[in-house]
Amino acid sequence: xxxxxxxxxxxxxxxxxxxxxxxxxxxxxxxxxxxxxxxxxxxxxxxxxxxxxxxxxxxxxxxxxxxxxxxxxxxxxxxx
Amino acid sequence: xxxxxxxxxxxxxxxxxxxxxxxxxxxxxxxxxxxxxxxxxxxxxxxxxxxxxxxxxxxxxxxxxxxxxxxxxxxxxxxxxxxxxxxxxxxxxxxxxxxxxxxxxxxxxxxxxxxxxxxxxxxxxxxxxxxxxxxxxxxxxxxxxxxxxxxxxxxxxxxxxxxxxxxxxxxxxxxxxxxxxxxxxxxxxxxxxxxxxxxxxxxxxxxxxxxxxxxxxxxxxxxxxxxxxxxxxxxxxxxxxxxxxxxxxxxxxxxxxxxxxxxxxxxxxxxxxxxxxxxxxxxxxxxxxxxxxxxxxxxxxxxxxxxxxxxxxxxxxxxxxxxxxxxxxxxxxxxxxxxxxxxxxxxxxxxxxxxxxxxxxxxxxxxxxxxxxxxxxxxxxxxxxxxxxxxxxxxxxxxxxxxxxxxxxxxxxxxxxxxxxxxxxxxxxxxxxxxxxxxxxxxxxxxxxxxxxxxxxxxxxxxxxxxxxxxxxxxxxxxxxxxxxxxxxxxxxxxxxxxxxxxxxxxxxxxxxxxxxxxxxxxxxxxxxxxxxxxxxxxxxxxxxxxxxxxxxxxxxxxxxxxxxxxxxxxxxxxxxxxx
Ligand SMILES: Cc1cc2nc3c(=O)[nH]c(=O)nc-3n(C[C@H](O)[C@H](O)[C@H](O)COP(=O)(O)OP(=O)(O)OC[C@H]3O[C@@H](n4cnc5c(N)ncnc54)[C@H](O)[C@@H]3O)c2cc1C
Ligand code: SF4
Ligand code: SF4
Numbered sequence: 164x165x166x167x168x169x170x171x172x173x174x175x176x177x178x179x180x181x182x183x184x185x186x187x188x189x190x191x192x193x194x195x196x197x198x199x200x201x202x203x204x205x206x207x208x209x210x211x212x213x214x215x216x217x218x219x220x221x222x223x224x225x226x227x228x229x230x231x232x233x234x235x236x237x238x239x240x241x242x243x
Numbered sequence: 244x245x246x247x248x249x250x251x252x253x254x255x256x257x258x259x260x261x262x263x264x265x266x267x268x269x270x271x272x273x274x275x276x277x278x279x280x281x282x283x284x285x286x287x288x289x290x291x292x293x294x295x296x297x298x299x300x301x302x303x304x305x306x307x308x309x310x311x312x313x314x315x316x317x318x319x320x321x322x323x324x325x326x327x328x329x330x331x332x333x334x335x336x337x338x339x340x341x342x343x344x345x346x347x348x349x350x351x352x353x354x355x356x357x358x359x360x361x362x363x364x365x366x367x368x369x370x371x372x373x374x375x376x377x378x379x380x381x382x383x384x385x386x387x388x389x390x391x392x393x394x395x396x397x398x399x400x401x402x403x404x405x406x407x408x409x410x411x412x413x414x415x416x417x418x419x420x421x422x423x424x425x426x427x428x429x430x431x432x433x434x435x436x437x438x439x440x441x442x443x444x445x446x447x448x449x450x451x452x453x454x455x456x457x458x459x460x461x462x463x464x465x466x467x468x469x470x471x472x473x474x475x476x477x478x479x480x481x482x483x484x485x486x487x488x489x490x491x492x493x494x495x496x497x498x499x500x501x502x503x504x505x506x507x508x509x510x511x512x513x514x515x516x517x518x519x520x521x522x523x524x525x526x527x528x529x530x531x532x533x534x535x536x537x538x539x540x541x542x543x544x545x546x547x548x549x550x551x552x553x554x555x556x557x558x559x560x561x562x563x564x565x566x567x568x569x570x571x572x573x574x575x576x577x578x579x580x581x582x583x584x585x586x587x588x589x590x591x592x593x594x595x596x597x598x599x600x601x602x603x604x605x606x607x608x609x610x611x612x613x614x615x616x617x618x619x620x621x622x623x624x625x626x627x628x629x630x631x632x633x634x635x636x637x638x639x640x641x642x643x644x645x646x647x648x649x650x651x652x653x654x655x656x657x658x659x660x661x662x663x664x665x666x667x668x669x670x671x672x673x674x675x676x677x678x679x680x681x682x683x684x685x686x687x688x689x690x691x692x693x694x695x696x697x698x699x700x701x702x703x704x705x706x707x708x709x710x711x712x713x714x715x716x717x718x719x720x721x722x723x724x725x726x727x728x729x730x731x732x733x734x735x736x737x738x739x740x741x742x743x744x745x746x747x748x749x750x751x752x753x754x755x756x757x758x759x760x761x762x763x764x765x766x767x768x769x770x771x772x773x774x775x776x777x778x779x780x781x782x783x784x785x786x787x788x789x790x791x792x793x794x795x796x797x798x799x800x801x802x803x804x805x806x807x808x809x810x811x812x813x814x815x816x817x818x819x820x821x822x823x
Contacts, residue, residue, distance in 0.1 A: 242452035
């Protein structure tokens, strides 16, 4: 069975300007219990964290532990 | 990250603790302190720093037995009654006797508990009979404090490996097979004793929002503990006693009667009237909740809007920062202000969790399962109404006993073929070119759980569920497809969720009576003390399907008078009194 590409909005947003993944930070990726955050290279060539998988418990360790306050946890659309 | 790599490593340790949430860390600490020479490994699917139910912290201890407020006898009695009599009291009684010592230890770790002006613990009454709820003003520090202790004790921590099967041999436990969630590489851990603290089966039913991870429990806890115990041949007790919670609708987090109750908040119907006397979670209370909704008097709400401003702000301060800190965002998004509106609640999806009810892997008062060398503690073990302090305390019992167990044994030999078979099972979805992604297998299983297993339980519906589950199992085994190792983790979870769904249906069909209020409300059967005042034990049968037997409830340690036995059945507020 071939796969479709259905899109979903993700609840967690990272402010690229504040994120210091370039300096090697991976704190939010490390702490997330659902392991849904990853680091990616942006078009400008900087690194930033982002939510790769829409599987979030809206629990907040990513936001609470980010050293620069770059992460905002919103509620997943389906339940907000 | 996330690519699928081929690899297998084997390591040895004395004690393997699986699950670094609440029970696991305490088990590891106690074992290591008792036997500093022992090599103790603590392995978690997530990162121990922020894993499990207490990832962000906790509002308080729901079930503390503190000298001067409650006695072990009183507590044992209360939990036996709340659990409808089906309770081996030895484990509850031992917990009740020793949990105060654990509170003092947690206090030394830097986790503070609320004290009154005289420096005494400020314990609150929420339960029907006794007083056991102890708030934690800095509850957000609990996980950090625990982690510090683990580092200090030099526990070997392995993060991001999920265990999928236990290894057994020579009639006892031999270790566990684990898979790296970011590379799909295998880790075989040989161990002389294994302690399981993998938490609840939190992704069994589907939340009404339809969002797979919008569960009450931390969704990392997807039932591997139950599934692994089952496949290893351990007994699981009373799985038909589901966990069903009264939650904030859609948000699906606790409404927190335990926080709001002692400050004057309560559960109300649409008219704002109180209809249950006691907001402590029990099957009997959930039945009243259900009846109110069915009777057209709903929605049901948490009512705080009659309280003074200082009280409401205090409740907000606790509820919006500690356990589930997005709760404030949720209310803000909906425009709900505790001062003005009541907060809509609903009945949660089903799960297995002894933390809040009673079902789980069968253990005795030493946290020993039915397999020598294998222990279980916390939400996945069957000690009723465990909650957080129960996870800590029973975890401690497991660690202490395991430290003794390993003194006399070497590694048990196991069949290498089991590792090969598990590799083939795990990797099958990576070998196909396309197929069904795990989220669809999981969604369908959980949607069927809601359709057919959510109480009230009907025989014909549960039998249909079994048929549908078999079809989904075929699809899963023949056609599940994953693209990376993260999806592989979800695929393995889908498999344990399906195992739990099968067990839930089978256990519910076996007990042909009603018990535990809504948790096991079988509409065709009345309560039947003559035939069913017993545990039901589910094991994996010869045919690979669930097998069942009855097991006597051990003679009570604390006697319960006849007139006390149904205290939890009298939950409904007497309307003539309420009108006054
Ligand atoms: C939202 C919420 C609020 C609560 N509020 C309170 C309260 O106020 N007071 C109170 O006393 N109790 C409360 N409880 C209950 C209490 O938190 C739990 O009973 C207790 O923390 C359970 O501990 P545990 O060790 O069994 O599970 P957890 O602490 O959840 O730990 C399970 C661990 O197992 C890991 N794991 C899962 N699967 C695997 C696998 N396959 N391989 C390896 N590791 C795995 C997980 O990552 C996790 O770290 C609450 C629970 C929830 C969910
Ligand atoms: S923790 Fe913050 S700074 Fe670090 S990678 Fe994540 S978003 Fe970026
Ligand atoms: S809110 Fe929780 S689950 Fe969601 S990304 Fe952050 S840490 Fe992960």
